[in-house]
Amino acid sequence: MQTTACVALSLLLFALGYACARTRRHALPEGDRKDKAAFTALHVAAMAAPALRAGLDRESARKAVRHLRTLLGTRAVAITSTDAALAWxxxxxxxxxxxxRTTLAAGRAQVFAGEPYGAVVVPLTVDGTVVGTLAAFDEEVSATLVRTVTELGRWVSGQLELAALAASRRRALEAEMRALRAQISPHFVYNALTTIASFVRTNPKRARDLLLDFADFSRYALRRAHDFTTLADELTCVDRYLLLERARFGDKLRFSMQVAPEVLPVPVPFLCLQPLVENAIKHGMRGRRGGGEVRVVIRDAGPEAHITVEDDGTGMDPECARRMLDGEPAREGGGIGxxxxxxxxxxxxxxxxxLVVETALGxxxxxxxxxxxTQISAL
Incomplete structure (x- = not known):
């Protein structure tokens, strides 16, 4: 990535140097010209990059093409897809x-003569696949212009690569969320419904209340997830989950929660706390005739919120914990969350x-x- 950044910077300076050579009107000292060219190149690139990072479509091309023309200093600049002119x-x-189309067929930069302007057209690629072209039009098509447009096309392709990586990352996060929901469903849903069923005859009102709690939890956990929610919403989800687990375990499950009020509005990844509590209850209650205790502490730590979920159960081998974080379920089940x-x-x-997991047997x-x-967008 650092190599890509260095190449991008050098080619942008090269492109702007070409444009400045064409349009220079004031005799500035050599050092001042270089400094001004560097600043202008970085500024114009910063203006064009966000649009290109959205991927190649009409809207992103429309927003970027004016800045690309500024970099080149040519009469016109156009961006196409493989089958349409997107913007100019x-x-x-x-x-x-x-x-x-001629450039796409050739797979490399092409020069075209014409009146009143000639053109240099270069392919744009993403992961080795040609997705469109960048075209520059000017009265004179020199060897320098060909090199400049070629290099700028590589930079544009780099930005489109980053857009593709961001889209891939979003798909990966969505897949992870689907995996987490699949893990919640078979274990928790079965236990919750079995517990509710046990109260239907002996305590119908309790069964009704638990069924409503189950509906609230399911509505939150199985909804179409946004990238972030608030810590307050996550705690509400945990509260509904605990009501159902307490109905199942009774007095054997002891639970305490200490939360600093200042952290309640903090944005957190959707469904990041409940799996930790579920894991603590599972390990804290396993094989314990006298029950177990789970403690949640959430502290305000300046620029961060620090969350601790602890149980007093049997613990585990630290190597087993490491394998769980690597995605290998423990022999006794669990760990996916x-x-x-x-x-x-x-x-x-x-x-x-x-996550940092501290554990030992017993x-x-x-x-x-x-x-x-501070919320960070999931690209």
Missing amino acids: DGPCTDDVLTYA LANVDLRMRQIYGDGYG EGTKVRLRVPK
Whole structure:
């Protein structure tokens, strides 16, 4: 990625240097001209990049093409897909689509003579596949212009590659969310409905209330997920989940929660807390005749919210915990939820924000999670 950035910078400076050489009107000292060219290139590139990062379509091409023309300093610039002219800036010839098809067939830069303007057309690629063309029109088509347009086409292709990577990342996050929902459904739903059924005859009102709690939990957990929700909403989801689990385990399940009010509005990834509580209850209650305790502590830590979910259960081998975070379910089942949350946190915030699991056999398990207070978009 650093190599790509360096190449992009050099080619942008090259492109702007060509444009400045064509349009220079004031005799500035050499050092001042270079500084001005560097600043202008970076500024114009920054204006064009966001549109290109949205992918190649009419809207993104329309927003980017004016800035690309500024970089080149040519009479006109056009962007096409493989079958249509998407956008242009300046007096563009009607032959642009014909030029594009010729370039697409050749798979490399093409030069076209014409009146009043000649053209340089280069292919745009994403992951080795040609997706469109970039065309520049000018009175004189020099070797320098050909090199400049070619290099600029590589930069545009790089931005489109980043757009494709962002789309792929979004699809991966959606797949992880589907996997998490699939993990919730067979385990929790069966246990919850079995518990509710047990109250139907002995305590109909309790059964009705639990059924409503189950409906609230399901509505939240199975809805079309946005990238983020608030910590307050996540805690409401956990509360509904706990009402059902307490009905199942009775007094054997002891649960405490300590939350700093300041962190309630903090944006968090959708469905990131309930799987941790579910895991704690599962491990905290396993094989415990006297029941178990689960504690949730959420502290305000300046730019972050720090979340701890701890149980006093049997614990596990640290190597087993590591395998769970790697996505390998433990022999006794479970672990998918932890691995899912860990992966999503790392994808959204970076590797430094994955789950930290502290555990040992006979020592219980503590899972720690850090969430930045500033929302980061899931690309």
